Amino acid sequence: MKLLCQTLCLCLCLALSLAAPHHGDPTEHSNDHTKHDGAVIDRCDGTEMDAVAVNEEGIPYFFKDDHLFKGFHGKAELSNESFSELDDHHHLDAAFRMHYEDNPSDHDHMFFFVDHKVFSYYQHKLEDGYPKDISEVFPGIPNHLDAAVECPKPECEEDSVIFFKGDDIYHYNVRTKAVDEKEFKTMPNCTSAFRFMEHYYCFHGHLFSKFDPKTGEVAGKYPKEARDYFMRCSKFGDDHVERERCSRVHLDAITSDNAGNLYAFRGHHFIRKDQGNDTLTSDTVESAFKELHSEVDAVFSYEDHLYMIKDEQIFVYKVGEPHTHLEGFPKPVKEELGIEGPIDAAFTCQDSDIAYIIKGQNVYDVDMKATPRTASNERPLGPFKKVDAAMCGPEGVKVVVGNHFYQFDSPMVMISGRALSKQQRVSLELFGCDH
Numbered sequence: 001m002k003l004l005c006q007t008l009c010l011c012l013c014l015a016l017s018l019a020a021p022h023h024g025d026p027t028e029h030s031n032d033h034t035k036h037d038g039a040v041i042d043r044c045d046g047t048e049m050d051a052v053a054v055n056e057e058g059i060p061y062f063f064k065d066d067h068l069f070k071g072f073h074g075k076a077e078l079s080n081e082s083f084s085e086l087d088d089h090h091h092l093d094a095a096f097r098m099h100y101e102d103n104p105s106d107h108d109h110m111f112f113f114v115d116h117k118v119f120s121y122y123q124h125k126l127e128d129g130y131p132k133d134i135s136e137v138f139p140g141i142p143n144h145l146d147a148a149v150e151c152p153k154p155e156c157e158e159d160s161v162i163f164f165k166g167d168d169i170y171h172y173n174v175r176t177k178a179v180d181e182k183e184f185k186t187m188p189n190c191t192s193a194f195r196f197m198e199h200y201y202c203f204h205g206h207l208f209s210k211f212d213p214k215t216g217e218v219a220g221k222y223p224k225e226a227r228d229y230f231m232r233c234s235k236f237g238d239d240h241v242e243r244e245r246c247s248r249v250h251l252d253a254i255t256s257d258n259a260g261n262l263y264a265f266r267g268h269h270f271i272r273k274d275q276g277n278d279t280l281t282s283d284t285v286e287s288a289f290k291e292l293h294s295e296v297d298a299v300f301s302y303e304d305h306l307y308m309i310k311d312e313q314i315f316v317y318k319v320g321e322p323h324t325h326l327e328g329f330p331k332p333v334k335e336e337l338g339i340e341g342p343i344d345a346a347f348t349c350q351d352s353d354i355a356y357i358i359k360g361q362n363v364y365d366v367d368m369k370a371t372p373r374t375a376s377n378e379r380p381l382g383p384f385k386k387v388d389a390a391m392c393g394p395e396g397v398k399v400v401v402g403n404h405f406y407q408f409d410s411p412m413v414m415i416s417g418r419a420l421s422k423q424q425r426v427s428l429e430l431f432g433c434d435h
């Protein structure tokens with residue numbers, strides 16, 4: 001009853017404060033209405049987001065009006081499908097994920113800011129007693145924020161939240177609740193901000209700048225185009241190589257051919273790194289693998305062929321210039337490998353006929369010499385919950401998760417492993433992107 005009352009009161013309050021543009025004006029409302037089917041808000045149009053935060057699993061959530069984009073590609077959904085209290089009148093000003101292990105009561109809670117209220121969600125459920133006034137939960141922090149981002153130690157001197165309003169910056173100490181006002185001179189006014197893979201990004205319009213959370217310093221060539229790095233927009237950007245090597249969007253698939261050339265696939269593009277001279281080139285999947293078109297799930301190479309899996313189908317290309325698609329393909333994955341598609345990742349190692357097929361949290365062996373082929377030896381996938389791509393080469397197995405990869409000496413070591421090996425950055429260590 002108490003919660004209901006608070007929710008009602010809040011709704012009334014917000015309804016009143018937002019009454020002017022939204023209520024009692026049918027034309028305004030019907031204009032608004034065209035945005036309600038999700039298709040209308042296209043993030044590849046250069047949409048300025050209201051708020052950005054990662055969820056408990058590290059998946060970025062981009063909020064715009066009453067919509068939510070999950071991850072780096074795909075359509076918008078209504079925010080209230082995931083956070084039921086976020087209705088049409090609750091457009092976010094700012095959002096962040098509390099992420100301090102020392103603070104178990106709030107750890108991994110998502111905080112959303114709307115006008116003078118703050119909402120705290122844990123696993124998509126509104127916490128008891130919320131929404132509350134910002135001044136109650138974060139004393140000293142103003143209403144009507146522009147952006148917020150968590151900043152744990154040692155990235156900030158103390159476990160902090162950084163709040164942005166206009167060109168004012170507030171460092172809020174989570175433990176002592178002390179507020180330190182800062183001036184970030186070189187930084188543009190952020191309309192949203194987030195921490196991703198231990199880096200800090202300020203979004204302004206469709207641009208973003210990477211900044212140092214302690215000083216606000218922006219080092220390197222910024223601002224950059226958000227659609228190049230944080231969204232998968234098929235027809236966007238001119239410098240494919242620079243974009244693809246530095247993108248933070250996860251890879252779909254990765255493999256190397258017998259000659260040691262590396263192929264990495266992401267959305268509509270792929271990168272090729274030549275053995276020997278390390279030259280990077282990028283092209284569209286469509287131009288080199290026409291039948292496949294784009295967005296492959298997994299690729300492995302075996303005996304001078306690339307086996308490319310997309311949904312329930314497998315495409316097989318003979319490696320060459322140009323790559324040629326084999327007669328009779330695509331075929332169902334089930335028919336060719338003895339396992340139902342879709343799968344998450346696959347790889348073979350040199351001098352072996354076993355294709356390792358990763359599907360969900362399991363790995364299977366497929367003996368490529370057998371007829372018919374079957375997927376056998378199902379076992380759990382070492383220390384991983386989810387894998388985006390994997391490959392095997394002279395240095396062992398590389399497993400790609402998000403924009404990091406992990407290296408193992410052999411498939412055995414990976415599968416039997418309990419702990420993750422050292423985390424390495426795909427952009428930096430695989431493709432030599434220096435920023």
Ligand SMILES: *[C@@H]1O[C@H](CO)[C@@H](O)[C@H](O)[C@H]1NC(C)=O
Pocket residue numbers: 066078080081084087088
């Ligand atoms: C979500 O909001 C839309 C309008 O913004 C409304 O039509 C719909 O019923 C809401 N869904 C839920 C689950 O509250």
Ligand SMILES: *[C@@H]1O[C@H](CO)[C@@H](O)[C@H](O)[C@H]1NC(C)=O
Pocket residue numbers: 165166167168189
């Ligand atoms: C940044 O915000 C301040 C208000 O705090 C405003 O005066 C200034 O014009 C803004 N700068 C830009 C570039 O929008």
Ligand SMILES: *[C@@H]1O[C@H](CO)[C@@H](O)[C@H](O)[C@H]1NC(C)=O
Pocket residue numbers: 274275276277278279
């Ligand atoms: C790199 O090697 C590939 C094949 O090995 C060759 O086609 C390409 O021209 C080389 N690039 C440079 C810049 O030497």
